[in-house]
Amino acid sequence: MRIRLGCELSYAFPDPTPMIVMLNVHPSRVPALEGDDALRTEPPVLVETYRDSFGNLCGRLVAPAGNFTIGTDVVIRDGGLPDPGEPEAEQHAIEALPAETLLYLLPSRYCESDLLSNEAWRLFGHLTPGWSRVQAVCDFVHAHVTFGYAFSHRDRTAMDAYAGGRGVCRDFAHLAVAFCRALNVPTRYCTGYVSFIGEPEPHATGDFAAWMEVFLGGRWHVFDPRNNQPRIGRVMVAFGRDAADVPLTHTFGPNALVGFRVWADEVAALAALPDALPGAVEPPQTMTTRTA
Structure with a gap:
């Protein structure tokens, strides 16, 4: 099975604002990707990638003042089976x-x-x-x-x-x-x-x-x-350990999230993605830190 997955987050920033983002597929699944799971931004900015202490892939950037969009779009190969279970798995001392x-x-x-x-x-x-x-x-x-x-x-x-x-x-x-x-x-x-x-x-x-x-x-x-x-x-x-360790975006300054969409669809069953932000969804796991 092939799954197209990705996201698009749009912001309005009053000032240039540093960001740390976790939007890329986890490194453990990278071998299953078809193509480069690169962060895409509009307008284009330099994105520095690094691994955090848990091994997650992070992006570091400075968003310009004004409207800014960041996201990903990639195809991943998947076995097409539900999450595996192991009812006999024992707890360790x-x-x-x-x-x-x-x-x-x-x-x-x-x-x-x-x-x-x-x-x-x-x-x-x-x-x-x-x-x-x-x-x-x-x-x-x-x-x-x-x-x-x-x-x-x-x-x-x-x-x-x-x-x-x-x-x-x-x-x-x-x-x-x-x-x-x-x-x-x-x-x-x-x-x-x-x-x-x-x-x-x-x-x-x-x-x-x-x-x-x-x-x-x-x-x-x-x-x-x-x-x-x-x-x-x-x-x-x-x-x-919890959501504090893995916010999808961490912004170091005030901002407004003005657009948010996520997709994960089987390639054979894909329909056109919506052009506009759909109805109410759960806000993404984000964190904002104000700087002096």
Whole structure:
């Protein structure tokens, strides 16, 4: 299967503004790309690429004052199968975990696993450790949190999502990540594309998505508490401890996001992409830092 995927983000900047962006496909999927997954900007600017401490591919640039658009558009080869499952995957004892996974046992800005520890063990401590317990966490979060674009809030944490019972995909992921870490399962936050290939119509507007990966049975496995079912055409862009590590864009100054669209479509089934920004979608995972 071949999937065309990409994004286009349009901004209005009052002044030249430095940016860090994570919009390219994760390096682990680069061998499957057809062509160069280069960042495209209008007007053209110099983009410096580098790897962050998690191995994600980042772009560094200075956006000019005025209207500015950045995005990607590339075709990737995919096996066309849903996310794989391994129900027999076992949980490792902490002392047996690879050193590089230990970071993902710790609480982080949006995933307060220490504060949710008692609740995690109350809700899931009686279950058999391993795949079935992680799936039980996802089942609970999927049922407990109500999804809605209007519920998006950049400062909502896992504790807030648990208390308020509403949010967007990043909140589902943050809560499930926090519960799993509290249960001593290394868990990392992921962001990227989740296609609607194989899903019944009507489809929602294209968007970026958040899910998680847990370390069981010697490797990382995908779990998606928002959709809570295997999906075809999942393509990771970045992973980290939580959304603070992997904002799609980080702007160092004031700005207005005036256009946003995302696509991930099977090439054989492609229709013309819309020329204008479609209806309401979840705001992209962004961060703005003001400079003096």
